[in-house]
Amino acid sequence: METNTTSDIKVITSPTSKINSVDFDNLIFGKEFTDHMLICDFVNGEWQQPEILPYAPFQMDPSSRVFHYGQAIFEGMKAYKDESDAIWLFRPDQNYERFNKSAVRLAMPEVPEHIFMNGLKQLISIDKEWVKKGKGNALYIRPFMIGTGVGVIASPSQEFRFCIILSPVKSYYSGEVKVVIADHFSRAANGGIGAAKAAGNYAGQFYPTKLANEKGFQQVIWTDDATHTKLEEAGTMNVFFRINDTLVTAPTSERILDGVTRKSILALAEREGIKTEVRPITVDELVVAHQNGSLKEIFGAGTAAVVNPIVGFQYKENYFELPKLEKLLSLEIKEKLNDIQYKLAEDTFNWTVKI
Numbered sequence: 620m621e622t623n624t625t626s627d628i629k630v631i632t633s634p635t636s637k638i639n640s641v642d643f644d645n646l647i648f649g650k651e652f653t654d655h656m657l658i659c660d661f662v663n664g665e666w667q668q669p670e671i672l673p674y675a676p677f678q679m680d681p682s683s684r685v686f687h688y689g690q691a692i693f694e695g696m697k698a699y700k701d702e703s704d705a706i707w708l709f710r711p712d713q714n715y716e717r718f719n720k721s722a723v724r725l726a727m728p729e730v731p732e733h734i735f736m737n738g739l740k741q742l743i744s745i746d747k748e749w750v751k752k753g754k755g756n757a758l759y760i761r762p763f764m765i766g767t768g769v770g771v772i773a774s775p776s777q778e779f780r781f782c783i784i785l786s787p788v789k790s791y792y793s794g795e796v797k798v799v800i801a802d803h804f805s806r807a808a809n810g811g812i813g814a815a816k817a818a819g820n821y822a823g824q825f826y827p828t829k830l831a832n833e834k835g836f837q838q839v840i841w842t843d844d845a846t847h848t849k850l851e852e853a854g855t856m857n858v859f860f861r862i863n864d865t866l867v868t869a870p871t872s873e874r875i876l877d878g879v880t881r882k883s884i885l886a887l888a889e890r891e892g893i894k895t896e897v898r899p900i901t902v903d904e905l906v907v908a909h910q911n912g913s914l915k916e917i918f919g920a921g922t923a924a925v926v927n928p929i930v931g932f933q934y935k936e937n938y939f940e941l942p943k944l945e946k947l948l949s950l951e952i953k954e955k956l957n958d959i960q961y962k963l964a965e966d967t968f969n970w971t972v973k974i
């Protein structure tokens with residue numbers, strides 16, 4: 620075990636590595652973790668010294684606020700290794716900003732940039748062998764924060780723990796995805812926490828998604844809570860519709876998470892001369908577009924899979940199958956975005972950040 624303090628992060632490296640016990644060709648998303656983690660506590664109104672430690676369970680008081688009142692937020696991002704072994708992040712500033720927006724909404728302290736960014740970079744540098752080369756391979760980065768204050772008192776915690784853990788992943792193929800359009804359940808509501816990456820948003824999704832799974836659908840397309848007529852997100856991803864050759868996606872709102880993949884796809888499409896429209900899109904419009912043949916594709920967009928093509932959707936009693944196209948625009952866009960992420964194409968947007 621080696622202990623040293625570089626800049627302001629205390630580092631205790633693990634005496635052993637698990638890396639040789641991991642089958643990198645058959646990774647299950649989010650199941651394996653690297654040898655180290657970053658922890659930083661917020662106590663007495665101040666962030667303490669961040670620590671990089673061997674990955675391990677930690678003890679918490681059973682009355683910790685997070686267990687009772689759900690003060691928990693997270694981020695999801697990836698690191699990629701290029702052909703010359705350099706490691707790159709994709710738009711980490713966007714995740715950092717969003718993390719602190721989520722923190723504010725959940726009455727949690729914002730994490731200073733040097734703790735989030737330097738912590739992230741140093742942690743990945745220590746576990747760099749876990750980032751494998753080659754398209755599809757990546758290191759999934761999970762920063763999160765929980766309320767650790769003790770006492771079952773329904774008031775915000777005064778103590779928090781910020782952590783970063785890392786998980787090696789392969790490109791994510793979800794198989795054929797059929798979706799149900801929500802006509803009763805909601806993921807988010809005006810004035811709620813849908814725009815924050817709050818753990819509770821996911822907990823609330825599990826039950827309706829389980830009901831959809833039981834009927835043979837993999838995901839739910841969430842609609843606006845007031846009328847259930849506007850198409851807003853696909854599972855835990857933003858959602859795009861290709862009508863003829865135009866990509867349509869809903870504007871972000873209090874109910875829709877401002878996805879980094881979503882905004883990157885919009886920028887990339889614009890650069891490539893693909894028409895985009897950011898506007899509300901309704902279930903009725905979708906059904907009409909399906910009937911007149913102008914609906915070509917539906918896909919989810921998010922960090923884990925980049926894009927997730929959807930093959931059909933159920934609305935009330937009817938199932939609508941999408942055409943089987945030879946060339947999916949969604950997959951072409953995924954390719955282009957991946958090429959930027961893996962440094963195989965010029966990053967004209969300056970999105971990538973070297974570690």
Ligand SMILES: *Cc1c(COP(=O)(O)O)cnc(C)c1O
Nearest residue numbers: 855856857876878879880921922
């Ligand atoms: C994380 C997330 C997304 C996708 O965001 P990315 O930044 O593209 O990964 C979309 N919708 C919801 C609800 C999310 O939690």
